[in-house]
Amino acid sequence: MPMSLADIVATLPSDQPWGPPTTTDALVDGVPYAPYSKGDKLGRMADWTTEGKDREGRGGRQQYNRNYKDQQVYGAGTSSLFAVQVAEDESSFSVVDNTRTSTKSRGFGRGGATFIRGRGRGGRDQRGGRGTFQRVGQRGGQQNGYYDNRGGRGGRGGRRFGGWKDYDKPQRNRDSSVNIKPDWQMLEEIDFNRLAKLNLETSTGEDIESYGFLYYYDRVYDRPPVKNNERKLNVVDRAAYNVTTSQDPIIHELAEKDEATIFATDNILSMLMCAPRSIYSWDIVITRSGNKIFLDKRDGSSLDMVSVNENAADAPLEASEGNKDSINFPGALALEATFINHNFVNQTVIESDTSKYEMTHENPFYNPSEETEALASKAYKYRRFDLSLEKDEDPLHLIVRTELDAVVKNNISGEDQLLVIKALNEFDHKAQGSGGALDWRTKLTSQRGAVVATEMKNNSCKLARWTVQSILAKADVMKLGFVSRTTPKSNDRHVILGVMGYDPRKFAEQMNLNLSNGWGIVRTIVDMVRGMKEGKYVLVKDPNKNLLRLYEVPAGTFEEEDEGIQEEMGEEGGE
Secondary structure (H helix, E strand, O other): OOOOHHHHHHHOOOOOOOOOOOOOOOEEOOEEOOOOOOOOOOOOOOOOHHHHHHHHOOOOHHHHOHHHOOOOOOOHHHHHHHOOOOOOOOOOOOOOOOOOOOOOOOOOOOOOOOOOOOOOOOOOOOOOOHHHOOEOOOOHHHHOOOOOOOOOOOOOOOOOOOOOOHHHOOOOOOOOOOOOOOOOEEEEEEEHHHHOOOOOOOOOOEEEEEEEEEEEEOHHHHOOOEOOEOEEOOOOOOEOEOOOHHHOHHHHHHHHOOOOOEEEEHHHHHHHHOHHHOOOOOEEEEEEEOOEEEEEOOOOOHHHOOOOOOOOOOOOOOHHHOOOOHHHOHHHHHHHHHHHHHHHHHHOEEOOOOOEEEOOEOOOOOOOOOOOOOEOOEEEEEEEEEOOOOOOOOOOEEEEEEEEOEEEEOOOOOOEEEEEEEEEEEOOOOOOOOOOOOOHHHHOOOOHHHHHHHHHHHOHHHHHHHHHHHHHOOOOEEEEEEEEEOOOOOOOOEEEEEEEEEOHHHHHHHOOOOHHHHHHHHHHHHHHHHOOOOEEEEEEEOOOOOEEEEEEEOOOOOHHHHHHHHHHHHHHHHO
């Protein structure tokens, strides 16, 4: 008798269900799958655009699939099922991070940073004779070549208030301050982002020796000029010197006495401490002899020149870039500013043999039997700073030769205050390269703060260097003169519009200038050289990028150039 379907179902055991077993495992043969849900909307079988959207940002696949941005993808509600556990042996796997971070190959500074400590032995310091001292203002026309074919700040593409195609203009390509030769070996490349993070606290320093004398500052220049009676800037020829470190006889005496490990001048050291603010190319020659390190400049180096509007967004252009005013080329402006500073210091002091501030020793570079001009007001203070770290076995000291320009009596206490005198110059506030500067003749008295703020922006590197030099010398006041052309089309006649005095330390705070960062940079470069063998090295600022490069150069590099320059000077003197 045939059985019905109901009878067959009734005979099945109730404790053993029929069909596939019930399970919560979401794997089929070891492969994860998304269980079907009636609430899911059937869309694309596979979607690779979600990851593309996050990676591409604007444009790309996001625009192509923007209509499906809010559409639910099949199985989206159960995405956690696809989270595969990474095996322990896959420790080398890492997720790509799309955030931009600066590349760090080596850490420097305090607070978890690493300093390299090196040792060396042997060699004797090469001593420079007194006959090789270079006068400030000598060979000015030949120094003009540094800023030529340079231009201003790169990457901006013309004037910021120009046409709508400013973005399409090519980047300015400037030349390096020194010719990189094929036999130079690059050892290190340091980005400015790394330099800005360095930090090293140090003391205010101590005086070792002092040389020279200072005249008293003429307070007449602190008064605002009378209308229609401007003070002219006169040419005052005085004997002033800018001797590099290795040719300074006092530094050699201190090195032989083992007073310090590192030796430099304030001109060179300030450039290194303010390196992140620099735009133009510059170079420093570093010589390691035994355990001593000397920071030098080349003869006719860019460090001797005073730049103009280096940090302006619309920096002065070269002739090749469309500038038709030859007197407003970067090289011509730098030469003009250098001679303005030289003459301004000599004019603003009261020369009197009976009333002057004498230092302990006489000027070490002046030879009265050979010089025909009178000696300028200048004092040299050799000061020592401690750059040691807690982990250092031996102390690391630096001696720097600092300069002071004048002295003035305090109005209240009557004590002598040491001054550093510098001059800012205006060439034409309407010309290209002025950087949006105000008209000093009309705004200097009524809007003094705005004028100074604009100069801090356009000449950030120059003002930072002057401030660092003043602090290194432990000057009480930094005098800033404002000098303008008599007529914008003539660069050989100038007038003094006013003089302002600042406390260098407070001025540094206004500029957001951190000296601890500068000392960290110095310690970093010194430790790099200490970890290398004895020899000569050159630190070069890249002309078009914000980075420094350290090269190892042959021992006789730059010596032939210096001999050739001295021969040219001797021939000119003979004529």
